[in-house]
Amino acid sequence: MTTGAPIGLKRFLLDDSHTQSIGSGLASAIDDLAQASRKIAHLVGRGSLAGMHGSAGSENIQGETQKKLDIVSNDVLLEATTWSEHWSGLASEEMDNAVAIRNTIGQGGWLCVFDPLDGSSNIDINGSVGTIFSILPSPKKADELTDADFLQPGTNQAAAGFMLYGPATVLVLTTGDGVNAFTLDTGTGEYLLTAPDLIVPGDTREFAVNMSNRRYWSAPIQRYIDECIAGRSGPRGFDFSMRYAGSMVADLYRLLINSGIFLYPWESRDPDRAGKLRLLYEANPMSFIVEQAGGAASTGTQRIMDIQPNNLHQRCPVIIGSKNEVERVERLCAEAEPAS
Ligand code: AHM
Ligand code: MG
Numbered sequence: 001m002t003t004g005a006p007i008g009l010k011r012f013l014l015d016d017s018h019t020q021s022i023g024s025g026l027a028s029a030i031d032d033l034a035q036a037s038r039k040i041a042h043l044v045g046r047g048s049l050a051g052m053h054g055s056a057g058s059e060n061i062q063g064e065t066q067k068k069l070d071i072v073s074n075d076v077l078l079e080a081t082t083w084s085e086h087w088s089g090l091a092s093e094e095m096d097n098a099v100a101i102r103n104t105i106g107q108g109g110w111l112c113v114f115d116p117l118d119g120s121s122n123i124d125i126n127g128s129v130g131t132i133f134s135i136l137p138s139p140k141k142a143d144e145l146t147d148a149d150f151l152q153p154g155t156n157q158a159a160a161g162f163m164l165y166g167p168a169t170v171l172v173l174t175t176g177d178g179v180n181a182f183t184l185d186t187g188t189g190e191y192l193l194t195a196p197d198l199i200v201p202g203d204t205r206e207f208a209v210n211m212s213n214r215r216y217w218s219a220p221i222q223r224y225i226d227e228c229i230a231g232r233s234g235p236r237g238f239d240f241s242m243r244y245a246g247s248m249v250a251d252l253y254r255l256l257i258n259s260g261i262f263l264y265p266w267e268s269r270d271p272d273r274a275g276k277l278r279l280l281y282e283a284n285p286m287s288f289i290v291e292q293a294g295g296a297a298s299t300g301t302q303r304i305m306d307i308q309p310n311n312l313h314q315r316c317p318v319i320i321g322s323k324n325e326v327e328r329v330e331r332l333c334a335e336a337e338p339a340s
Helices: 009-014 016-022 024-045 068-082 120-125 211-216 219-233 248-257 279-292 323-336
Strands: 055-059 065-067 087-092 110-118 129-137 159-165 169-174 179-185 190-195 206-208 261-264 296-298 318-321
Touching: 009 024, 009 179, 009 190, 024 068, 024 110, 024 129, 024 159, 024 169, 024 179, 055 068, 065 068, 065 120, 068 087, 068 110, 068 120, 068 129, 087 279, 110 120, 110 279, 120 129, 129 248, 129 279, 159 248, 159 279, 169 248, 169 279, 179 248, 206 248, 211 219, 219 261, 219 323, 248 261, 248 279, 248 318, 261 323, 279 296, 279 318, 296 323, 318 323
Parallel strands: 087 110, 206 261
Antiparallel strands: 055 065, 110 129, 129 159, 159 169, 169 179, 179 190, 261 318, 296 318
């Protein structure tokens, strides 16, 4: 008998049609991350009452100040994955190097790369934050793993997702067969399928970018945004709206539900830095999700998921969202710097 109630994440993952394509080991591995996110959602939801607002007084390897909640979220994810038979190694924004899981539970077949709390500048102002994860096949047993084994292009991802801790907690997931979103029922602790088969429309009239950095962008990025702002009086012939949350998980969820283009481009103020966002645990998982929803993800000159990483914490420019807009940015970049 079917009740018509939304199905839960576990049943969705273990449903025959999904098990055939992803295997029950990967399904259970994803469930480990969902389990961890319930704890993080609880802490984020308690706000100041959890006693975790503010700086932890330390910096990560990228020289960014860590918030208490960054570190606690990292610990929650480590605990959930270390004591599970599905994983052999982990890498995180908040850890200098990857860690191999060498305990008695076993040496699972998966690597997890994650940003435990993305958008952490939003923590203290009660804004939306989230967890981003990417799951890669482990090429070796844990005993033999090194950082180099994590340096796989985004096309190798078996699954990717993010949890958005907003007014409601939402888990967005792809295993390479479309994109589905689940809302956490805080009463039962279950993630329920609430937005199946998400599609990002090819066209949009909304962009998300930190406009205060305009003077540092390359000429084609300036031109693209200037033309959006010119609206109906410019070459686009219609008006755009801008939304920017300062939290990639919130901006990306918005474009998955509506439409949009999100940009975090290279900036001339730090010319040796490819961009702000990190390839392995921010750009790649978001690119996998958005491509699976029919959108596109590019550096302006290259598909993000084709980049061969050379560093765990490598950065890249991110131009992601509605396909026709991403392709328009790529055309402007190609015109500015034609291939030789
Ligand atoms: P974080 O992982 O340290 O939180 O940094 C990533 C965040 C993204 O969520 C967001 O899109 C971007 O940084 C915002 O940066 P800015 O404040 O420079 O606009
Ligand atoms: Mg982040």
